[in-house]
Amino acid sequence: MTLGNNAVKNWKLFKQRWETYTVITDFSSISTVKQKALLIHCLDDDALDAYSTFQLAEDATVNQIIRAFDNFIIGEANETYERFMFNRRNQEEGECFELFYAELQRLIRTCNYCDNCKTSLLKDRIVLGIHDANIQKELLKTRNLTLEKTVDICKANGKSGDS
Numbered sequence: 001m002t003l004g005n006n007a008v009k010n011w012k013l014f015k016q017r018w019e020t021y022t023v024i025t026d027f028s029s030i031s032t033v034k035q036k037a038l039l040i041h042c043l044d045d046d047a048l049d050a051y052s053t054f055q056l057a058e059d060a061t062v063n064q065i066i067r068a069f070d071n072f073i074i075g076e077a078n079e080t081y082e083r084f085m086f087n088r089r090n091q092e093e094g095e096c097f098e099l100f101y102a103e104l105q106r107l108i109r110t111c112n113y114c115d116n117c118k119t120s121l122l123k124d125r126i127v128l129g130i131h132d133a134n135i136q137k138e139l140l141k142t143r144n145l146t147l148e149k150t151v152d153i154c155k156a157n158g159k160s161g162d163s
Contacts, residue, residue, distance in 0.1 A: 003046040003073070011073045015066065018042070035062045082110040086121075090129035097154040101126065123147040130154065 001014040018039070021027070027035060039062050043051060047069075054068040086107040091100040104125055108118055127139045127150065135157050139150060 001043050001047050003044065003050070007073050011069060014042075018066075032059075032061060036060070036065065039065060079112045082107070082112070086111050086125065089125065091131040093131055095131070097130075097157075100129070101151060101154070104129075119147045123150045126150050126154065132157065 001010065003010060027038075030038070040048070040051065050069070050072055051065070054065070054072070056064060056068060060068075086104070089100075089104060089107055091097070104122055108122060108125075111121075113121060123145065126147075127136065127145075130136050130139070135154060138153055138157075139145060142149060142153065
């Protein structure tokens, strides 16, 4: 992991790769000592210097180290601002649904909503923010609309960016 000139972007990309790596390698089956060593091994000199300043317990877990880097690089998220950005996000004219949905999923991660709420809020944001009025009408008339149904309806209607 390289901090570099764009530390926030680099850190977010590293975390995505790290999460993928942990799935591919069945990381949870590895001892916590080896998990920690693998993470530290992936740090460049600047990141390693930063890590050495963290006041973590000797038995700190990988998740605790990652949280420490989050706080160091990103800082405390402004929950109100993050939620504002999520709730004002609408599909742009010509934007395909998949990109719109992916962006909503990215934005909601930093909103600090409870896990039970995220699904409903994503569904609501799609219904409110979809550019195509016909798709929006179809979503509004669908009873017992779930996030899965919402996504299926939007994908079935193609590009969904044209009104």
